Amino acid sequence: MTALQDIRLSLLDLVAVREGGTVADALAIARRTAQHAEALGFTRYWLAEHHNMSGIASSATAVLVGHVAGATQRIRVGSGGVMLPNHAPLVVA
Structure with a gap:
């Protein structure tokens, strides 16, 4: 059995814009x-x-990944899903 400290954890963030908040607030929270x-x-x-979706600030994940990764040291940052119709084939590859 794997010990709890040996389990790798990930977090998926939708980067929601909170009621009364701005997109800038949502990015800072992320x-x-x-x-x-x-x-x-x-x-x-x-x-x-x-x-x-007006309440979601994660439409440009390529930009947002850099924004978040620039504020961290070791955690791996990436896009949890790519909507294929919104990207050129080379970007998807």
């Missing part, structure tokens, strides 16, 4: 959340890609 997840020992921080 950075702090990734930093906290890293401090807790999480292995990966995934950003979910969604489009055409």
